[in-house]
Amino acid sequence: MQDDKIPKIFISYSWSSDALVLDLANRLVSHGVDVVLDKWDLKEGNDKYEFMERCVNDSSITKVLIICDKAYAQKANDRTGGVGDETVIISSEVYGNARQEKFIPIIAERDEEGKEYVPTYIKTRIYIDLSDPEKYEVEYEKLLRNIYEKPQFVKPKLGKKPxxxxxxxxxxxxxxxxxxxxxxxxxxxxxxxxxxxxxxxxxxxxxxxxxxxxxxxxxxxxxxxxxxxxxxxxxxxxxxxxxxxxxxxxxxxxxxxxxxxxxxxxxxxxxxxxxxxxxxxxxxxxxxxxxxxxxxxxxxxxxxxxxxxxxxxxxxxxxxxxxxxxxxxxxxxxx
Structure with a gap:
């Protein structure tokens, strides 16, 4: 990513994570990230399905954050509701490219045993964990670095053989x-x-x-x-x-x-x-x-x-x- 380019992301989520998503979106915007969110960008009269498909496939959107809680995982697996529609669109992209880095699972909730709720189709993806308040800031920084493509640990340039x-x-x-x-x-x-x-x-x-x-x-x-x-x-x-x-x-x-x-x-x-x-x-x-x-x-x-x-x-x-x-x-x- 060019240093002067503004990163643009889309957030896919279930209504059950409204509070977390809105807080996250506001914070990302304050840190220079252009966030596409249905609450802000989906207007009356718009085609909801077309909006989702356009956001997932839009080349200007560099990252799609998938907010994973219990409700989202269940709807994604059952292909029900708006989450189910988004899952159909996103999963085809994920399965079509095993190295697809555009889609980032965000853990918002865990079960009683501490196991994260993640839809089956992205279960093997490395995620960002925002479910633990004590680790939130560390994980948020990881997310922000990922969005800006500024990792904390940078592989040094390859030198010459001695x-x-x-x-x-x-x-x-x-x-x-x-x-x-x-x-x-x-x-x-x-x-x-x-x-x-x-x-x-x-x-x-x-x-x-x-x-x-x-x-x-x-x-x-x-x-x-x-x-x-x-x-x-x-x-x-x-x-x-x-x-x-x-x-x-x-x-x-x-x-x-x-x-x-x-x-x-x-x-x-x-x-x-x-x-x-x-x-x-x-x-x-x-x-x-x-x-x-x-x-x-x-x-x-x-x-x-x-x-x-x-x-x-x-x-x-x-x-x-x-x-x-x-x-x-x-x-x-x-x-």
Missing amino acids: EWLEEEKANFFPVKDLIRQIRGSNTPVKRRNCIARFQEAYIEALRSYYICGVKPEEAFNNFLNTKPLRDIYLDFVETVAETEDNYAEVLAEAFEYLYNKLSCIKTFDPQANYAYEDDLDVYKTLLWELFICVIAYLRHVKDYAAINVLITYTYFLENNLFGGAIDNIYILFGE
């Missing part, structure tokens, strides 16, 4: 399997061999994230896509911490090795003769994120000695985009 879910971009099984092998190794030699193989497999998994001449937005999205591998590396860190006595040095050596491999264009394009510094930013950013996450993990487990090893370790890092000899020695966070 790009990091595209795990098929890289084959993660080898790195995950090597973590299991590290954890299950029964000798230090076998474990160290698995750790070395993990580093190679990790670099291999990262190859698919290399983009030459990357644009800023593309670089950012590419970095977001590395989340699965970031989480895998943190699993590796936890496994090494559980299995190696001097695990902090093992991790420091691993960071040094990864940096030198991931900051060299030859790792991703052995035939490269030129490259842009930005082409490898995704890896440098990932490494800094990993380093921060590892420090946070060590802080969580209160291994301050391991933190000291990592931040004072002498890292021999290559600063040549094409690799080769080490040009400088970096002492990260050291004096």
